[in-house]
Amino acid sequence: MATLLITRQGWEKLQAEHLHLWRRERPETTKIVAWAASLGDRSENADYQYNKKRLREIDRRVRYLQGQFEKLKIVDYHPAQEGKVYFGAWVSLINDEDQTLTFRIVGPDEIFHQPDYVSIDAPIARACLAKTVGDLIKVNLPGEASAAWEITRIEYRQNTEQ
Structure with missing residues (x-):
């Protein structure tokens, strides 16, 4: 089993997502499915079909997250990292045409919906x-x-709102 790296903030977000799906969204969706099923003909019942599909999506995501938790290794900041680019760093670059680029190096499970995050696996x-x-x-x-x-810049931000 390959170990995947993740920042502490990324781990906490995945944990929060898992808890939300498992404790809140899944029970609510299950209730709606049961209610819609009790109405009779399921083939033309949009509430049943939509929520049954949503329940499958939730279950698939929960299984994925549970599998990832076994593979993930949290990498915390260490003062010895200062001055060099390592996992979790914010990096700013500039090219010959004065174009700038700033991003944070994180694990592959952290890049979604984060336009300024780049996977450690990216070139x-x-x-x-x-x-x-x-x-x-x-x-x-x-x-x-x-x-x-x-x-042009290397930074390790210590707050959780990165």
């Missing part, structure tokens, strides 16, 4: 690892092209 994140401010990184683009960026 740009891999290129930044263990680098310092002022270092140049080269990222291979699709095809034969590549892009060069300079690291």
Whole structure:
């Protein structure tokens, strides 16, 4: 079983999602399905069909999260990381055309709905690892092209609202 990395904030979000689905959303949806089923003909009952589908989606997500919890390893910030890019860092880059890019390096389960989060598995994140401010990184683009960026800032934010 492969170990996947996750930040403490990411772990807490996944735990909260799991609890919400299991303790709140699933029981409510189950009640609606039972009520709609009691009305009779299920083939033309939109409440039954929609909520039965939603129940399957909830169960699938809960099973996925439970499986992930066994594989995930929380990586907390350590002061020795300061000055270099490691997991959990916010990184700012600039290229020759003065385009800037800022992102946080996180685990693959944390990037969804977070436009400024990049998976540790992404080529740009891999290129930044263990680098310092002022270092140049080269990222291979699709095809034969590549892009060069300079690291302008590395930051480790300690609050949970990152």
